[in-house]
Amino acid sequence: MVKVAHVQLSSCCGCLVSLADTYEKLLDVLGAIELVYSQTLADVKEVPDNVDIILLEGSVCLSDHHALEVALESRKKAKILVALGACAASGNITRFCKGNQMSKPIHDSFAPLTEVVKCDLAIPGCPPSPEAIVAVIEAALKGDMEYLEPFAELAKYGSEACGCDLLVKVINKSLCMGCGSCAAACPTRAVSMDAGRPLVDKEICIKCGACSVQCPRIRFPELIGNIE
Amino acid sequence: MDPFGKYIKAVSARAADKEILKKSQDGGIISAAYIYGLENGLLDGVIVADKEDKFTAVPKVATTKDEVLSAAGTKYTTCPNLSVIKSAVREYGCDKIGFVGTPCQIQSIRKAIKYPIGYRHVPDKIALIMGIFCMENFPYNGMKTIVEELCGVRMEDVVKTDIGKGKFWVYTKWGDVKTVALKDTHPYEQVSCHICMDYTAELADLSTGSVGSPDGWSTIFVRTGKGDDYLNKMIKAGALETRLIEEVKPGLDLVQKLALQKKEKNAKEREHRKEIGLPLPY
Numbered sequence: 001m002v003k004v005a006h007v008q009l010s011s012c013c014g015c016l017v018s019l020a021d022t023y024e025k026l027l028d029v030l031g032a033i034e035l036v037y038s039q040t041l042a043d044v045k046e047v048p049d050n051v052d053i054i055l056l057e058g059s060v061c062l063s064d065h066h067a068l069e070v071a072l073e074s075r076k077k078a079k080i081l082v083a084l085g086a087c088a089a090s091g092n093i094t095r096f097c098k099g100n101q102m103s104k105p106i107h108d109s110f111a112p113l114t115e116v117v118k119c120d121l122a123i124p125g126c127p128p129s130p131e132a133i134v135a136v137i138e139a140a141l142k143g144d145m146e147y148l149e150p151f152a153e154l155a156k157y158g159s160e161a162c163g164c165d166l167l168v169k170v171i172n173k174s175l176c177m178g179c180g181s182c183a184a185a186c187p188t189r190a191v192s193m194d195a196g197r198p199l200v201d202k203e204i205c206i207k208c209g210a211c212s213v214q215c216p217r218i219r220f221p222e223l224i225g226n227i228e
Numbered sequence: 229m230d231p232f233g234k235y236i237k238a239v240s241a242r243a244a245d246k247e248i249l250k251k252s253q254d255g256g257i258i259s260a261a262y263i264y265g266l267e268n269g270l271l272d273g274v275i276v277a278d279k280e281d282k283f284t285a286v287p288k289v290a291t292t293k294d295e296v297l298s299a300a301g302t303k304y305t306t307c308p309n310l311s312v313i314k315s316a317v318r319e320y321g322c323d324k325i326g327f328v329g330t331p332c333q334i335q336s337i338r339k340a341i342k343y344p345i346g347y348r349h350v351p352d353k354i355a356l357i358m359g360i361f362c363m364e365n366f367p368y369n370g371m372k373t374i375v376e377e378l379c380g381v382r383m384e385d386v387v388k389t390d391i392g393k394g395k396f397w398v399y400t401k402w403g404d405v406k407t408v409a410l411k412d413t414h415p416y417e418q419v420s421c422h423i424c425m426d427y428t429a430e431l432a433d434l435s436t437g438s439v440g441s442p443d444g445w446s447t448i449f450v451r452t453g454k455g456d457d458y459l460n461k462m463i464k465a466g467a468l469e470t471r472l473i474e475e476v477k478p479g480l481d482l483v484q485k486l487a488l489q490k491k492e493k494n495a496k497e498r499e500h501r502k503e504i505g506l507p508l509p510y
């Protein structure tokens with residue numbers, strides 16, 4: 001039985017909904033997943049030791065020592081720690097928090113999990129699609145490092161994701177060919193296509209990273225070419 | 229260098245329906261496949277590059293034969309077809325979607341399927357991926373310069389554009405045909421096309437283009453099992469007329485020549501970018 005836990009810090013439950021959306025499919029495929037901890041889906045009070053995969057959703061409130069402890073503890077208990085979703089991967093909307101909000105006015109600083117502890121994989125997206133979550137878990141179980149490489153890179157270097165990536169990494173580098181994949185991937189419709197190039201509305205961008213992660217002109221893993 | 233990528237077989241073909249042939253660019257393969265799919269339940273929505281005011285290209289979701297036909301024909305300018313794919317799923321409720329695109333757009337959709345981070349419930353709804361051959365594309369204002377300044381035609385008068393026989397062709401609604409040598413259009417090409425290593429849409433289920441087949445016919449590469457099934461169904465239903473690629477002129481040799489020309493030229497550009505430290509997709 002592969003032990004999987006879902007741990008939650010500062011987030012909205014959207015990633016959990018995506019995860020729940022996959023659950024049947026995972027059972028189908030593996031018949032071997034044991035959900036050993038999830039505040040909403042399992043009746044367990046403590047994250048057990050030695051979990052194969054911990055999917056941690058949410059950013060870490062640095063003004064809350066409890067959150068920091070959960071982050072550290074998850075790192076210790078997980079063989080593979082996955083920053084699940086944009087809040088954990090790149091901060092997402094919580095990047096904009098600056099405290100003084102009910103009911104915890106003193107909670108003013110939020111960092112993505114990837115900046116607090118070493119994560120093995122990060123799945124951006126707000127929320128990531130159930131298909132992406134299944135694909136990552138399957139690949140992690142199989143040890144398919146080639147497939148996982150982009151997710152491992154995001155865990156290391158992806159914490160500044162933002163719609164600006166399109167300008168800085170693609171258009172400014174004369175790489176954009178105007179496919180519109182970024183616009184379709186954006187969950188907030190911050191990206192529109194203007195004369196064949198993406199235009200990002202900074203007022204709407206929540207920094208989820210989906211746009212630049214989907215762009216084939218930044219990253220195009222060779223294995224995508226294996227079609228049948 | 230491998231000119232075409234993997235494929236099962238290649239054929240020369242054209243649509244059997246005269247109305248499709250009249251409105252389409254070449255053999256009407258894309259429109260015929262779309263219409264066949266929509267009318268026979270293999271597809272319930274298809275993505276097209278429609279033309280709007282002043283020959284601008286706009287991606288649309290089409291669900292009827294008329295909509296497919298009104299978007300037939302090549303627009304030599306970027307049209308972000310991927311951008312409407314989620315609206316096909318969410319707003320149109322499609323679950324068997326046909327997609328057409330240039331080779332780069334086919335790469336994008338394959339990436340969206342393999343790494344569907346922001347594509348919730350989309351990958352399993354893509355039923356057919358059709359690629360079109362592509363040497364280069366133009367930003368809208370690049371195409372406009374070619375049409376207005378080099379050919380002396382106003383954009384509002386354009387009904388069709390084409391590339392062939394070393395020339396860029398513009399057809400007007402007044403029945404005029406203007407041309408300019410292709411070499412004079414190079415300065416207006418989209419620069420990002422110069423790192424592109426795919427001429428024949430190597431990752432599509434079915435790829436098609438005019439090169440290799442006689443006028444009014446198209447060359448088709450069948451690349452996947454899905455594409456093979458689909459094409460066989462169309463042929464069996466009489467939606468396509470086909471000929472052996474070996475028996476038509478100019479044949480695959482010309483496709484190979486152009487594919488290698490593109491790849492060799494762009495491989496050099498990629499080397500150059502590497503030397504000066506500019507990034508490439510990796």
Ligand SMILES: Cc1cc2nc3c(=O)[nH]c(=O)nc-3n(C[C@H](O)[C@H](O)[C@H](O)COP(=O)(O)OP(=O)(O)OC[C@H]3O[C@@H](n4cnc5c(N)ncnc54)[C@H](O)[C@@H]3O)c2cc1C
Pocket residue numbers: 251252253254255256257258259260275276277278285299300301302303304305306307309328329330360361362363364365366436437438439446
């Ligand atoms: C930029 C560009 C460069 C090309 N270069 C070559 C070439 O070098 N050699 C060659 O043989 N063929 C080339 N083609 C393909 C060729 O022009 C025809 O599109 C192809 O043969 C299909 O013709 P058809 O009669 O089968 O399709 P049709 O039935 O006419 O349908 C064409 C389909 O393509 C879609 N489409 C049109 N323009 C675009 C666009 N800009 N982006 C995405 N989709 C679009 C339309 O919506 C339509 O659904 C190029 C096409 C484009 C868009």
Ligand code: SF4
Pocket residue numbers: 166170171175176177178179180181182183197198214215216217308336
């Ligand atoms: S996905 Fe990348 S290449 Fe495609 S339009 Fe967006 S920025 Fe340009």
Ligand code: SF4
Pocket residue numbers: 161162163164185186187188189190191200204205206207208209210211212
């Ligand atoms: S532009 Fe959209 S997809 Fe890109 S980071 Fe912002 S919200 Fe996310």
Ligand code: SF4
Pocket residue numbers: 177330331332333362363364365418420421422424425426
């Ligand atoms: S040359 Fe390549 S990058 Fe340019 S439009 Fe054609 S397929 Fe896309």
